[in-house]
Amino acid sequence: xxxxxxxxxxxxxxxxxxxxxxxxxxxxxxxxxxxxxxxxxxxxxxxxxxxxxxxxxxxxxxxxxxxxxxxxxxxxxxxxxxxxxxxxxxxxxxxxxxxxxxxxxxxxxxxxxxxxxxxxxxxxxxxxxxxxxxxxxxxxxxxxxxxxxxxxxxxxxxxxxxxxxxxxxxxxxxxxxxxxxxxxxxxxxxxxxxxxxxxxxxxxxxxxxxxxxxxxxxxxxxxxxxxxxxxxxxxxxxxxxxxxxxxxxxxxxxxxxxxxxxxxxxxxxxxxxxxxxxxxxxxxxxxxxxxxxxxxxxxxxxxxxxxxxxxxxxxxxxxxxxxxxxxxxxxxxxxxxxxxxxxxxxxxxx
Amino acid sequence: xxxxxxxxxxxxxxxxxxxxxxxxxxxxxxxxxxxxxxxxxxxxxxxxxxxxxxxxxxxxxxxxxxxxxxxxxxxxxxxxxxxxxxxxxxxxxxxxxxxxxxxxxxxxxxxxxxxxxxxxxxxxxxxxxxxxxxxxxxxxxxxxxxxxxxxxxxxxxxxxxxxxxxxxxxxxxxxxxxxxxxxxxxxxxxxxxxxxxxxxxxxxxxxxxxxxxxxxxxxxxxxxxxxxxxxxxxxxxxxxxxxxxxxxxxxxxxxxxxxxxxxxxxxxxxxxxxxxxxxxxxxxxxxxxxxxxxxxxxxxxxxxxxxxxxxxxxxxxxxxxxxxxxxxxxxxxxxxxxxxxxxxxxxxxxxxxxxxxxxxxxxxxxxxxxxxxxxxxxxxxxxxxxxxxxxxxxxxxxxxxxxxxxxxxxxxxxxxxxxxxxxxxxxxxxxxxxxxxxxxxxxxxxxxxxxxxxxxxxxxxxxxxxxxxxxxxxxxxxxxxxxxxxxxxxxxxxxxxxxxxxxxxxxxxxxxxxxxxxxxxxx
Numbered sequence: 001x002x003x004x005x006x007x008x009x010x011x012x013x014x015x016x017x018x019x020x021x022x023x024x025x026x027x028x029x030x031x032x033x034x035x036x037x038x039x040x041x042x043x044x045x046x047x048x049x050x051x052x053x054x055x056x057x058x059x060x061x062x063x064x065x066x067x068x069x070x071x072x073x074x075x076x077x078x079x080x081x082x083x084x085x086x087x088x089x090x091x092x093x094x095x096x097x098x099x100x101x102x103x104x105x106x107x108x109x110x111x112x113x114x115x116x117x118x119x120x121x122x123x124x125x126x127x128x129x130x131x132x133x134x135x136x137x138x139x140x141x142x143x144x145x146x147x148x149x150x151x152x153x154x155x156x157x158x159x160x161x162x163x164x165x166x167x168x169x170x171x172x173x174x175x176x177x178x179x180x181x182x183x184x185x186x187x188x189x190x191x192x193x194x195x196x197x198x199x200x201x202x203x204x205x206x207x208x209x210x211x212x213x214x215x216x217x218x219x220x221x222x223x224x225x226x227x228x229x230x231x232x233x234x235x236x237x238x239x240x241x242x243x244x245x246x247x248x249x250x251x252x253x254x255x256x257x258x259x260x261x262x263x264x265x266x267x268x269x270x271x272x273x274x275x276x277x278x279x280x281x282x283x284x285x286x287x288x289x290x291x292x293x294x295x296x297x298x299x300x301x302x303x304x305x306x307x308x309x310x311x312x313x314x315x316x317x318x319x320x321x322x323x324x325x326x327x328x329x330x331x332x333x334x335x336x337x338x339x340x341x342x343x344x345x346x347x348x349x350x
Numbered sequence: 351x352x353x354x355x356x357x358x359x360x361x362x363x364x365x366x367x368x369x370x371x372x373x374x375x376x377x378x379x380x381x382x383x384x385x386x387x388x389x390x391x392x393x394x395x396x397x398x399x400x401x402x403x404x405x406x407x408x409x410x411x412x413x414x415x416x417x418x419x420x421x422x423x424x425x426x427x428x429x430x431x432x433x434x435x436x437x438x439x440x441x442x443x444x445x446x447x448x449x450x451x452x453x454x455x456x457x458x459x460x461x462x463x464x465x466x467x468x469x470x471x472x473x474x475x476x477x478x479x480x481x482x483x484x485x486x487x488x489x490x491x492x493x494x495x496x497x498x499x500x501x502x503x504x505x506x507x508x509x510x511x512x513x514x515x516x517x518x519x520x521x522x523x524x525x526x527x528x529x530x531x532x533x534x535x536x537x538x539x540x541x542x543x544x545x546x547x548x549x550x551x552x553x554x555x556x557x558x559x560x561x562x563x564x565x566x567x568x569x570x571x572x573x574x575x576x577x578x579x580x581x582x583x584x585x586x587x588x589x590x591x592x593x594x595x596x597x598x599x600x601x602x603x604x605x606x607x608x609x610x611x612x613x614x615x616x617x618x619x620x621x622x623x624x625x626x627x628x629x630x631x632x633x634x635x636x637x638x639x640x641x642x643x644x645x646x647x648x649x650x651x652x653x654x655x656x657x658x659x660x661x662x663x664x665x666x667x668x669x670x671x672x673x674x675x676x677x678x679x680x681x682x683x684x685x686x687x688x689x690x691x692x693x694x695x696x697x698x699x700x701x702x703x704x705x706x707x708x709x710x711x712x713x714x715x716x717x718x719x720x721x722x723x724x725x726x727x728x729x730x731x732x733x734x735x736x737x738x739x740x741x742x743x744x745x746x747x748x749x750x751x752x753x754x755x756x757x758x759x760x761x762x763x764x765x766x767x768x769x770x771x772x773x774x775x776x777x778x779x780x781x782x783x784x785x786x787x788x789x790x791x792x793x794x795x796x797x798x799x800x801x802x803x804x805x806x807x808x809x810x811x812x813x814x815x816x817x818x819x820x821x822x823x824x825x826x827x828x829x830x831x832x833x834x835x836x837x838x839x840x841x842x843x844x845x846x847x848x849x850x851x852x853x854x855x856x857x858x859x860x861x862x863x864x865x866x867x868x869x870x871x872x873x
Contacts, residue, residue: 046825052839076820079575080723084821086580087727091734093742107578179562215459338577
């Protein structure tokens, strides 16, 4: 059966087998250089993180250095991790869950998977930044704000709330990201405060006024910097980070509208799993996240608001945290976001 | 002659094992749905679900038709004609498969979206919107038509040229010959390839989410991401499994019962390529256009981003090598296991058609119709309960990816077995060889084109797999695809371009070898 086409087939098969055997023999590479399955009982805790490595890495390192404990981190989308935790139930290898959006951690808490946090942890942030039942707690805050190009727009020209952006004066000059979860949470908060009718009307007027849709916050910021649009609805730290990198010449500035829900605080939050057999270490890790050092890291690197009592916000965050309204519990009502998406579709925003 | 009615026990046992493994994600859906049947029915039978289903069906049909319209001419041109550099065209036209659909969709938005490159270039106020159906149709066609092209080329290679010669000798023109002789022989492979394209479209999330097309999968993700409703998500997933069963039925109807294999054994006579003559030019223009849009443009943008990423020094070579090694490890194991499992299923379905083997085939397809998140959660559900020691290990990850992409290998192998006359196997049996030995020495070698095509398809998809890897990998285990995800999540597109290009380069190896496989046997 010698046939000229046999050769590549064999070569491919041999390559596959070789690659599989070779790589398996070498063991796979992990971030810590070979932890994983070799030492499943490693001293330490397991963290499920909906936040990316750059956003939490140094805070994890600080805890590891201080306690001489290993923190194993699984990174994935917050919602996917929440769903995974629910399926794992009592068998979850996770000790701590760090969520990027507030709804996800509330869902895990509703499933009865989070343990009550000790008093001292709960008390370390103001009541408006935590679960009333003490099952999860906010770590940092991300504010929804308006960003503008200060070469084109004077701050005094900006309206007291995003409701004013439907004025013909802003026609075609405003950017937003209806598909992003932060924008959708903002709309949910608007609905809770002003009702569906008023919110839907605002969405329609925004669309009629030529609001330009971008896929995410970064694209809005860059479009303002590039002069495509003059104003955008955005999370504050995207602007703060760019200013920190770009220096005083950077053309985009943040504006915290004082009126109504002009600005809104969205929380990143953390909880400890009921199924964890390392609860004490897990609590210590949460304490570490709320400690001075970690809170200083969060605010200085990613320009988010630190939520622990007494933590100092980065000097670039000129608006005091107390002046920014926080989403109330309507925001984590699990059915609400679906209704928001429906409303945004009806009004043509999505 | 009718083939032997009863399958050998070892083959049936293998099929049962594969079917039981592959049906796990669907079984998980059943478990969740059964937990709250009335809520599930409300979701699955809602007018919203029905509308979404119809929308998704329309998209699927459109993508399948355009994929055939692209893959059929390219397959024929690169196998049966004297098209210049035809092997190169074959490789270039297969590579779009390696580009993850979300990367493709993002690039389309960057190019044709509001404030995109084309709008800037034309200097117009606003272009027709690419969001919704049009964009999803375009992107999914461009990045999935190779699913048809690969098995089509393998099949074109196996077609007996003597039939065509006979038809031509009887005075039929080339187009007539293609329509009446070639096309009927390609029917099984078009059916199998279309099924793969269709299942890819209904399970894709990357492209539809960026292009804002409300497909069924997008609806499932919304159930998780906004309302954290696992029952609703599982109910919608169950509908997808039912849709898959419908597509599978349609595909096997189209595959048909007619024998398409040659009657006699023996080697194929090398085919004489058609001379294109002046038709060479439009053929080249067609291939160039496809390659330009589906491969050159996306890769060009990636290279541009990568050059910016290198200047900011964001990715170290060592990291990339380790990530590449991990991706290769997973993909190689999944490809080998997938091909083996698919061979068992294909042999059962083609040689021993019965109610039991059709059930195995249906079970084996269940995982591919579902979005990655449901496959991952299904295995979370079973592994944590049944085999906690295996949970979040390489073994479970490979297992999950294998059952997720298994149908990709079944399709090409079924097509190659259909084209292989069972008489050759019967002859070997008649000479006293056992069934297992015949399978090993006759069936597998003669179907190797399909087996390799199947393995390569699993390999390519495993290379870019994301959601299952994030959830089921050992902790700290990263691949090229998870690195791309980490970077793009925060808008670091420049940094994501380097792992994306490495992924392309690694995946190009099996694609190249496959096209060698499809090359004309030269003297």
